[in-house]
Amino acid sequence: MTPAPLPDLLKQARTRFTQRQIADHVGKDVKTVRRWEKGETPCPAMLEAALRELLRTPAATRVPEAPRFRFVDLFAGIGGIRMGFEAHGGQCVFTSEWNEFSKKTYIENHGADHRFIGDIVSFPAADVPAHDVLLAGFPCQPFSIAGVSKKNALGRPHGFECTTQGTLFFDVARIIAARRPAAFLLENVKNLLSHDRGRTFEVILQTLRDELGYEVHYRVIDGSHFTPQHRERIILVGFREPSAFSWDDLRLPADGPRLGAILHRTDGSEPLLPWDGDRFFDHAARCVQPRYTLTPGLWTYLQQYAEKHRAAGNGFGFGMATADSVTRTLSARYHKDGSEILVHQGNAQRPRRLTPRECARLMGFPDTFRIPVSDTQAYRQFGNSVVMPVMREVARIMLPHLGVATSTAAVKRRSVRTAAALAA
The missing domain is CATH 3.40.50.150 (Vaccinia Virus protein VP39)
Structure with missing residues (x-):
């Protein structure tokens, strides 16, 4: 008999067990199991054995995990x-x-x-x-x-x-x-x-x-x-x-970690998240969407602003970051000009803002975390988060x-x- 494919195994498991029970058994959270069911993300092949083991478990011995x-x-x-x-x-x-x-x-x-x-x-x-x-x-x-x-x-x-x-x-x-x-x-x-x-x-x-x-x-x-x-x-x-x-x-x-750990990867390994699509990253071109690169006018303004304060002996100015950097603090005003964290793109290119997905990663949120709001609101939310x-x-x-x-x-x-x- 041909073994049942993973989606079928998951369907069989859901006829007998709750999403919470499945999540507890395979070591994932409920939201992840829910997304497998909806077909939004594939159930990893490595979990096939765990699902088969769960299906061999008598239902009477599986009870909802009590919250701690x-x-x-x-x-x-x-x-x-x-x-x-x-x-x-x-x-x-x-x-x-x-x-x-x-x-x-x-x-x-x-x-x-x-x-x-x-x-x-x-x-x-x-x-x-x-x-x-x-x-x-x-x-x-x-x-x-x-x-x-x-x-x-x-x-x-x-x-x-x-x-x-x-x-x-x-x-x-x-x-x-x-x-x-x-x-x-x-x-x-x-x-x-x-x-x-x-x-x-x-x-x-x-x-x-x-x-x-x-x-x-x-x-x-x-x-x-x-x-x-x-x-x-x-x-x-x-x-x-x-x-x-x-x-x-x-x-x-x-x-x-350093900044490179959370930046979009241009080597072809950047995951294509169904809930993001190409909103932040162009997977075909393997590059961050161009709108996150500063406009010539804004980049000129930030440089002049920084020079003005340097001349006055102040420390105000933009924060340029590379893959080896630990950045300044992300703030709720990041949507205005991105000046506290500008990503260096080489001397031939103007720097860019972090994308909202990169901001999520900078705050320690997993890629399964969805961003259903505009970029402006997303920047505010991550800048105010923990x-x-x-x-x-x-x-x-x-x-x-x-x-x-x-x-x-x-x-x-x-x-x-x-x-x-x-x-x-």
Whole structure:
């Protein structure tokens, strides 16, 4: 008998098992299995043996994998923090994101199988589902160097005096107070430490430690350990109960990747992603689409601008990068001129911007991550996001200290008990 082809094996498996069960068995995520089913990406041939093994497994012994912990995703953006915690078995049960473009990208990649709200400010804390971990990348513009400079120039308040964004931290605090999760992770810009001579950060620590009673640890981590970008962000983690948590448990590669690792490959090996097509890269010509190369006018302007500031003794100017570089920080304004990260294309050519796909890679997002919005919105979204592998690593060292049944052994024990009940 001729062996069944991979698509048929997958169809057979889906008659007996859920996408989650298949994903757990072959070591992939649910979104990948979903894309195999839709024919958007091919199921790798190397997984044939794993699918055949699954089909030989009695259905009664296969039960849905219990989530290791539950979390909520506030100020979620496009879900970078979420992805870091999902990688360790977490289940998102509630999401808040007000920006409609970010919401579109989030739902495209993560689905909307739980409550998804917009503005958290008016949402009752008591209606947030019970959860083990609260995640919040609360808005950083009021505390960032760029954000403070802009608000000063406009004569506007910043930090906690900024009523539209700075006080959003207190919405995080009121939810922590009401729901008392086992732990939280908050992410913001490094400048939060020094804003208003340290007083802003002191208020945050007093709120979390003294008023809410959580054990709080914080550290500035540079994303360049995982991606070719200097991106320093402060991470605050807190635990409801005393813990032995230590930042020393972080595994931060000493020598991170260089820019060439995330650039589109012109040697014919650049993958053709069905959801990208030739939007960013011309696969036939083996080159980045021409629109990402700076126009003559813009390139002349940036050079003159840089020279003007050099003559004045300032450090402002564009950031030229090569395949061996670690870049400057990608910002939400990258769509304007791309000046912080310009890719050198040889002396005979003007430099170019990174494409949105390259920006996704620069933030540690896999190529399976879809970009359903315009280039302008994509640049804003990735510039406001997190280096996902940093979140994944912090989640790893937080997991043993959550005070909930999160160990692999505990999950297996629950699965065995459930399987026994089904068999009976």
